[in-house]
Amino acid sequence: MAKVLMKGNEAIAESAIRHGCLHYFGYPITPQTEIAEYMAKRMPKVGGVCLQAESEVAAINMVLGAASAGARAMTSSSSPGISLKCEGISYIIGSDLPCLIVNIQRGSPGLGSIQPSQQDYYQATKALGHGDSQVPVLAPSSVQELADFTGLAFDIGDKYRTPVMLLADGALGQMMEPVELAPEGQAVLPEKPWAANGHEFKRKRNIINSLYIQPDELEKTVLERYKRYEQIEANEIRYENYMTEDADIILVSYGITSRICKTAVGMARQKGIKAGLFRPITLWPYPKKQLLALADQAKKFLVVELNMGQMVDDVKVSIESKKPVCFFGRTGGMMPSPGDVLKAIESEGGAR
Amino acid sequence: MKTMRFNWQPSKKLLIITGHFGSGKTNIAVNLAKRFAKSGGKITLIDFDTVNPYFRAADNRISLERAGIKTIIPEYANTNIDMPTLPPEIYSVFKDENPGALAIFDVGGDDLGATPLGMFSPQIIESGYEMLYVVSMYRPLTSSAEDAAMLLSDIESASRLRVTAIVNNSNIGEATEPDTLIRSSEYIKQICSITSLPLAFSATMLESGNFDGIGSLLQMTDETRYLWKEPGVTGE
Numbered sequence: 001m002a003k004v005l006m007k008g009n010e011a012i013a014e015s016a017i018r019h020g021c022l023h024y025f026g027y028p029i030t031p032q033t034e035i036a037e038y039m040a041k042r043m044p045k046v047g048g049v050c051l052q053a054e055s056e057v058a059a060i061n062m063v064l065g066a067a068s069a070g071a072r073a074m075t076s077s078s079s080p081g082i083s084l085k086c087e088g089i090s091y092i093i094g095s096d097l098p099c100l101i102v103n104i105q106r107g108s109p110g111l112g113s114i115q116p117s118q119q120d121y122y123q124a125t126k127a128l129g130h131g132d133s134q135v136p137v138l139a140p141s142s143v144q145e146l147a148d149f150t151g152l153a154f155d156i157g158d159k160y161r162t163p164v165m166l167l168a169d170g171a172l173g174q175m176m177e178p179v180e181l182a183p184e185g186q187a188v189l190p191e192k193p194w195a196a197n198g199h200e201f202k203r204k205r206n207i208i209n210s211l212y213i214q215p216d217e218l219e220k221t222v223l224e225r226y227k228r229y230e231q232i233e234a235n236e237i238r239y240e241n242y243m244t245e246d247a248d249i250i251l252v253s254y255g256i257t258s259r260i261c262k263t264a265v266g267m268a269r270q271k272g273i274k275a276g277l278f279r280p281i282t283l284w285p286y287p288k289k290q291l292l293a294l295a296d297q298a299k300k301f302l303v304v305e306l307n308m309g310q311m312v313d314d315v316k317v318s319i320e321s322k323k324p325v326c327f328f329g330r331t332g333g334m335m336p337s338p339g340d341v342l343k344a345i346e347s348e349g350g351a352r
Numbered sequence: 353m354k355t356m357r358f359n360w361q362p363s364k365k366l367l368i369i370t371g372h373f374g375s376g377k378t379n380i381a382v383n384l385a386k387r388f389a390k391s392g393g394k395i396t397l398i399d400f401d402t403v404n405p406y407f408r409a410a411d412n413r414i415s416l417e418r419a420g421i422k423t424i425i426p427e428y429a430n431t432n433i434d435m436p437t438l439p440p441e442i443y444s445v446f447k448d449e450n451p452g453a454l455a456i457f458d459v460g461g462d463d464l465g466a467t468p469l470g471m472f473s474p475q476i477i478e479s480g481y482e483m484l485y486v487v488s489m490y491r492p493l494t495s496s497a498e499d500a501a502m503l504l505s506d507i508e509s510a511s512r513l514r515v516t517a518i519v520n521n522s523n524i525g526e527a528t529e530p531d532t533l534i535r536s537s538e539y540i541k542q543i544c545s546i547t548s549l550p551l552a553f554s555a556t557m558l559e560s561g562n563f564d565g566i567g568s569l570l571q572m573t574d575e576t577r578y579l580w581k582e583p584g585v586t587g588e
Contacts, residue, residue: 003527004491005374005491005525005527014492034373038493174406175578176374176407178526260579260580335579338580
């Protein structure tokens with residue numbers, strides 16, 4: 001497959017279709033509306049369903065329904081819309097259903113702004129739904145990764161029977177880059193023997209449910225689910241090291257911000273500052289061990305995000321507070337330039 | 353490498369640039385505006401995009417004004433208003449009788465983006481216009497000549513105007529290779545044949561490449577503002 005030029009949002013949609021997702025339920029919100037628009041154009045041509053629901057709440061419950069019947073299903077939204085979906089996401093977790101939820105983050109809180117942000121880090125990694133729960137969170141940093149991780153998210157979801165979040169931002173959703181897509185019509189979907197898709201009197205009835213009359217039964221399901229979370233932590237951690245081998249100051253950054261940081265690292269190196277970048281790709285499970293491995297060598301860590309420092313505690317816990325962790329970020333839809341990040345590196349001593 | 357000639361000239365005082373979203377309309381509009389301004393034209397660039405939240409002509413306001421180009425930009429562009437409204441100042445370009453005056457409309461993508469042209473269509477027709485349709489073979493939804501021609505006719509219906517010529521902007525962004533453009537020759541021929549429209553010119557951001565027989569070629573600079581790139585720095 002040759003490279004094509006796509007907007008981030010389009011790449012998610014086309015990649016989802018090529019990975020066998022024929023059920024999309026959404027509700028428009030800037031800056032992710034192109035996902036729904038693209039689905040509306042393409043789904044009828046591939047025999048799939050693109051349904052604009054009456055609300056975000058309805059859309060996530062349609063995903064619950066389609067996933068219950070064994071379909072590869074997804075929804076997408078942006079920050080305020082994701083908040084509306086959270087109840088449904090908890091039901092999906094409680095029902096052990098796989099699906100993809102895309103969040104193209106925008107400035108918050110409230111209705112906020114339509115510009116890029118990473119202010120939903122806490123929500124995505126700590127409590128995307130109520131109750132004891134975790135959701136694997138993938139943070140792409142290019143249009144190519146948006147396409148690749150869309151497929152990966154579906155596979156992780158099916159393997160562990162869990163919803164998976166693709167956490168990106170408005171800049172990634174709106175920008176255009178070359179991308180190589182998975183081939184068309186070659187998706188291999190796993191068997192789903194648990195699906196409620198008609199027993200035809202040939203097997204036991206499958207029941208999809210998140211309500212338990214007896215608390216001890218509910219406890220059992222939660223404990224069983226946490227065993228799966230341990231498996232996810234053991235198998236699915238992803239990250240990138242960029243010029244960290246000899247780095248004195250290590251930037252920790254994900255998504256679009258990691259690209260600003262890569263440029264800033266290049267600028268710092270030109271000035272003789274030994275800077276490097278550690279990029280978590282899975283935000284849950286967090287690459288704790290991989291970050292800890294850098295703690296003895298580095299003099300300082302600098303977290304850079306488009307929020308008020310939501311990842312700082314994860315970094316401190318990962319490195320067992322062995323070294324100072326400082327923070328630089330912009331919020332509300334504002335983005336720092338590589339020069340701004342360089343200034344932050346220098347004002348933290350630059351560890352020259 | 354020989355320099356290719358760009359000899360296409362607008363013949364009316366309104367130049368409307370339409371196409372699929374992501375086909376490169378804004379970059380072409382900004383490059384044309386700067387080129388025509390350099391050769392003495394009295395250029396106005398109208399950010400006519402009411403669908404795209406960011407990465408738009410309004411981002412280039414300062415560099416355009418520095419080049420002596422008047423800009424008409426929606427009041428709320430690049431703010432938090434989802435739907436940039438079109439300013440009444442647009443009507444001024446229909447009344448502009450100065451010789452050498454050229455107003456370039458950078459229209460939003462697809463038929464959706466072209467819809468607001470409809471309300472101005474009587475004035476546009478009366479003033480006299482050319483409407484270019486920008487296509488790229490490497491955009492998946494217009495990668496076949498049939499799909500590209502279908503979208504062209506959707507844009508015509510939405511705008512209540514007729515496309516007068518095709519612009520070939522077949523590129524793959526940073527992955528564009530020397531023969532990327534020439535590989536689209538057959539595709540462009542088919543679109544011209546289906547629509548009975550001429551090719552105005554082709555466009556590229558490469559300084560050199562295989563451009564043999566490509567005809568009039570607009571060699572452009574990249575006017576998209578991606579904040580994370582810093583010239584001369586490795587990493588991005």
